[in-house]
Amino acid sequence: MFHIMLMISLMMHPSPPVDSPEAAKALHILLDQKDFFRLRSAIETNSPAISPRETLYFAAFVNNAFNQHQQSIQNINLLLEQYPQSLNDTVIARLLTLQKDNYAKTFQYGLAGKTNRLLLDKYHRVLDSTQTADAANDSYIWRTLADIPPQEVHIPKATSIPWKTDKVKLINIPVKTGGQEHNFIFDTGANISTVSQSFAKQLGLRMLNPPGKNEVVPSWYSQLAVADSLYIGEALVQHVVFLVLPDNQLAFPGIDYAINGIIGYPVIAGLKEIRLFQNGTLTIPQQSAKSNLNNLALDGLNPIVAFATDQDTLCFEFDPGANHTDLFYTYLLKHKQLIQQQAQLTTIESGCADEVVNTEVYILPDFNLHVGDKKVTLHQVKVQTRPVEGTKEKCYGNIGQDFIRNFGEMTLNFEHMYVSFR
CATH class of the missing domain: 1.25.40.10 (Tetratricopeptide repeat domain)
Incomplete structure (x- = not known):
């Protein structure tokens, strides 16, 4: 349009x-x-x-x-x-x-x-x-x-599958490929779908040519593979590209946790619309629905949402995997007087036992967000007092699970570009 x-x-x-x-x-x-x-x-x-x-x-x-x-x-x-x-x-x-x-x-x-x-x-x-x-x-x-066919998605009818969170609170869904069904992490923020080397072998993925001895490759690179067909419920996704990483790069022995596979943005966007219900169901409609919200955009592969606050409408990063909503230094600059009047300046600790970092933040007692005709009040929201080192903050904050949990249903639509809540 x-x-x-x-x-x-x-x-x-x-x-x-x-x-x-x-x-x-x-x-x-x-x-x-x-x-x-x-x-x-x-x-x-x-x-x-x-x-x-x-x-x-x-x-x-x-x-x-x-x-x-x-x-x-x-x-x-x-x-x-x-x-x-x-x-x-x-x-x-x-x-x-x-x-x-x-x-x-x-x-x-x-x-x-x-x-x-x-x-x-x-x-x-x-x-x-x-x-x-x-x-x-x-x-x-x-x-x-270069010779791999484009990814294709076929949704013959609406389909529903169960989802659950693992021990680190990441969403997992059942995926079928190579005649096997396994749980994969469902991550819109993953640039490319990913599997461990042993899991790729177990699934029978088609491995692409490894790099030559004298070929310069990215430091993080291992190998690429293709799933010729992959099913999420009734939805068939063909020619899915996977990054294959050594098992130890996806293992975290300190917390007895390992990642076998991740379904990333290219597959999720190809489904056009997903509806995530708090009761543990994920639905993929056969055809995506239009909306007048138009509140979702992408900066590269980073989802950005436009939500109204009590003062104005602002852009926020959108990360369903984050537990809490945070407001960035850009928000402090925009509403410094209001925050200094309403928020309390405090010091918080972050990091691990070997390296604890003390950071000054404002704690805003209440923060209202509006989506369509819905309003959510978040409590004890952190406002950063300086930019995060090594980043170029353009948005005003990051929306996390503390906002999403207020609703029974979330719809992500990558065809008409909106996120809605019910």
């Missing part, structure tokens, strides 16, 4: 509009803040004030964030074809990185690899060390997957 509205807007303004630097600057700020929700609205509102080139640029990121990857691919191709002289190398590198993500999420592994090679060969000078390392790591993966 957004893509159609954008094209109509561009057709209504065929001649170059008044290009407002102020309007474009405001959109760049929203993009930098990962506020894709306000950015989406701002593009529609400001389309007469920004050039078609700027409109295509911002729309490419919005389309990507809301799982409209084909539209994002088209917009990036249009930018690179029609405006090559007005795009500097830094902008082109950013577009190519986004394009690689579009191809990866649509399982076009060969095109992802081709884009990655172009990024490294021609634009490495404008990449920082982290971006260069990520692109170098990706090279081996896309080359290994």
Whole structure:
């Protein structure tokens, strides 16, 4: 729908509009803040004030964030074809990185690899060390997957399966592959589905070619494998790619815990919609349902939700695996006076016996969140007094299980991009 509205807007303004630097600057700020929700609205509102080139640029990121990857691919191709002289190398590198993500999420592994090679060969000078390392790591993966067919999902009818939490409170679901059924961790935050080496052998997964002796591979890499067919209830998922890790990398002997397998984001998003009930049932409908919430976006593979507070509507990271909701330093900066009036400054300890870290935080006695017509009051919510080291906090907090447990049902929809609660 957004893509159609954008094209109509561009057709209504065929001649170059008044290009407002102020309007474009405001959109760049929203993009930098990962506020894709306000950015989406701002593009529609400001389309007469920004050039078609700027409109295509911002729309490419919005389309990507809301799982409209084909539209994002088209917009990036249009930018690179029609405006090559007005795009500097830094902008082109950013577009190519986004394009690689579009191809990866649509399982076009060969095109992802081709884009990655172009990024490294021609634009490495404008990449920082982290971006260069990520692109170098990706090279081996896309080359290994180049001949693997795209993942396919078939849901012949609505299906329900049981779920339970393991000893570390992670959600586990039954998965069938290779004629066997086992429990896998169900994790939207996992970039790729993962298994241990012994479990991959037990399941009979198709192992892909191991790296050559002189080949540079990521430090975390072991091997890739493919499940030609995998069943979650009645839902059939074909050509599922797994990262295979040594058993000891998925074992935690100190707590007598080991991970056999993880179902990650690519499979979960392919199901389009999941409904998680607190009574221990997970349902996958045959067709996903539309909603006017539109409150879910993706920053790479990190889910972001837009929830209303008593003061405004803000973006939060969404991690169903976290036990508690935390508010980041960005929230303190935005509402410092209010927090200093209502919250208590205290010191908390974190870490293990060998390394205990003391951190000052504010404890907010009550914090209200609104989703649709639902309101939840969370108690004793931590507000960080400084940014978490090594992170670039753009959102205002992380929503955890203390919020989710207030509802009997949670729906995650990756087709129409919303999360709802009942």
